[in-house]
Amino acid sequence: MQIEKSTFQFLQNLQKNNNRDWFAEHKDMYLKAQKNAKNVFFEIYQKLQIHDAIEKSKMMRIYRDVRFSKDKTPYKPHFANSYSRLGAELRGSYFLRIRPGESFLAGGFWEPNKEDLFRIRKEIEQDASEIIEILKDKNYIKHFGGTFDSFSELKTAPRGFDKEHPDVDLLRKKGFIAVKNFTDEEVLSENFTDKVDESYRALRPFFNLFSDILTTNLNGESIL
Secondary structure (H helix, E strand, O other): OOOOHHHHHHHHHHHHOOOHHHHHHOHHHHHHHHHHHHHHHHHHHHHHHHHOOEEEEEEOOOEOOOOOOOOOOOEOOOEEEEEEEOOOOOOOEEEEEEOOOOEEEEEEEOOOOHHHHHHHHHHHHHOOHHHHHHHHOHHHHHHHOOOOEOOOEOOOOOOOOOOOOOOHHHHOEOOEEEEEEEOHHHHOOOOHHHHHHHHHHHOHHHHHHHHHHHOEOOOOOEOO
């Protein structure tokens, strides 16, 4: 299963004609493209289940909520899917977006709740060596460049943490996300789902470590 060129063409046309009249006139093209994307997302879900436990696979709606947005275009010119890991012990989730010129996958902890974020920060404050080891891992660097994206950071250390801490760059993050971008050529290739799965596999040391952090106290004792 692969992303078809017609699916990409629909999304490119939608970018240029993001209005309800055009969308209504081309609803059949949308349904065909949606089905193709859904099938690709499902194949990736099946691959994930081989090496991880996934609780939920959810395809995002193409319709935008414009009530509180400056961008009043009614549709998202992309297809996206999230995969949530199973149970309290398996933290983290996977994400994939298909959009001409801007396709990417991601995984990790997007805007964790304040309790989880505080626990991660306390771990960093006490000893960030294992987290840094993940970032320096050759396979992680190959797929994600050896960094965490948070998309939002504090200007300085959070309240109650040392501004001069040697790992203040990690303490300032509001989320911990690994991101990999794809070219259009890669997305349209026959082995795209394999490439996605390979990157998802590279996330496991990251997920394993953060799952351990979020299910134990600072003494390493289980809180579940």
